[in-house]
Amino acid sequence: MNVFKKLLGMAAIAALITTTACNDDDDPAPPQGGTTGITIGLKTTGGNETEFIVNRQDVMTGEISAVGEGIEQTGWRFFYPVGKTLFTSGYDDSNECIAYHDNNNGQVLQKGKFIFNNPMEMFGHDGDDTFLGMEIIRTGFSDRNLYFVDADEVMVKKKVGTRIWEDQDKKQAAWPTALLVRGDKLFVPFHKIDSEGNWTTPAPDNAYVAIYPYPNVTSEPEKIIMDDRTANIGANGFTTGLIKADNGDLYSYSCGAVMAGFAPASTKPSGILRIKSGQTEFDETYFLNIEEKTNGGKIFWFDYVGNGKALARIIMQDNPKAPWGAYGREIFNQKLVIIDLDAQTVTDVANVPLHAKRYTSPLMVEDGMVYVSIETADDAFVYKVDVANATAVKGAKIVGKTIKGFYKL
Secondary structure (H helix, E strand, C coil), rough: HHHHHHHHHHHHHHHHHHHHCCHHHHHHCCCCCCCCCCCEEEEECCCCCCEEEEECCCCCCCCCCCCCCCCCCCCCCEEEEEECCEEEEEEECEEEEEEEEEECCEEEEEEEEEEECEEEEEEEEEEEEEEEEEEECCCCCCCEEEEEEECCCCCCEEEEEECCEEEECCCCEEEEEEEEEEECCCEEEEEEEECCCCCCCCCCCEEEEEECCCCCCCCCEEEEEEECCCCCEEECCCCCCCECCCCEEEEEEEEEHHHHHHCCCCCCEEEEEEECCCCCCCCCCCCCCCCHHHHHEEEEEEEEEEEEEEEEEEEECCCCCCCCHHCCCCCCCEEEEEEECCEEEEEECEEECCCEEECHHHHHCCCCEEEEEEECCCCCEEEEEEECCCEEEEEEEEEEEEEEEEECC
16 A cells, blocks of 8 residues: 555655646636635545545545545645645654645646744744744744745745743743634733643643734734633644634634643633634623533634624533543544624534544634534534524544645645
């Protein structure tokens, strides 16, 4: 199988070289309306759990697999879309960030790439033009380098080093959980973690956001804001710890669960805070207590889906004996919900079973619909979520471990 995959990879490279070598006169005319359909980040099962980029016109019927097709990725990947460009960033096995696009002939091809020095694990964007990627050092007190990348040319425009926050006496540093641009500010929520690589969260009972000027990001934030009503913002590996609503209001989520990697767990309730449009402080009049709304549940992930609503996964019961358990495939206790951020309501998405979910890329919202990957103990399927009605329909079977994200290129 490895030899077969290598041969497929060589064939794909040859095809790419051939396509690149052709001049414009040789290229076929682009199809009307494009034919790429939906681009998918697919993780397979097996020893290496290889990841692929594949395309489907229809993700609601049949099966989705990478057998005989797809662009193979190196190691574990983060997937992050900016406009019509999809960036995939390596984790441990690769220090390359590779960008893909639709070539207007119904094919997704590599658009460009750049190299980074340390694991790049947090991402954001400025409109459809600029991709933001931040290196995160796991031990010590080195800079968290922030890369500014032209999303069209896939060229690094500049790199800024920042520590965000640190306390060398207490051996604590910052772990960012979002990079969100609003106007002339960059908002970076973060966890306080130990700087020795033990993955402890020594100050889990407060929410923190560092605020920088933008685009002229400085080596230190202008200020750091704190709220003591809930836990550290976001969860490890996700890029949407902070989201922006249509009216410019920002919303953060806090989990604090042992299963989400907090050690120790937070004593504060899981909840959602707001930073109002044009403001750089937490709104003291707003707090959405997720535990009260979900009978003790804790929010593990969310993303904005329009009209003042977010799609979220709720850990229904934290297990103090299962550290990082929400990232595995042994405990299936996450439910999918729609959160009305304005009305402060939480509604279960009908027809979706309790499941596990390690990683969710930023969502593709199209005509009020969202595609998600749902993994249970028995299988994995695509579900199409109707945001307005909080209902879902089961779609194609996933021949693999998970789909990390759905993209329209």
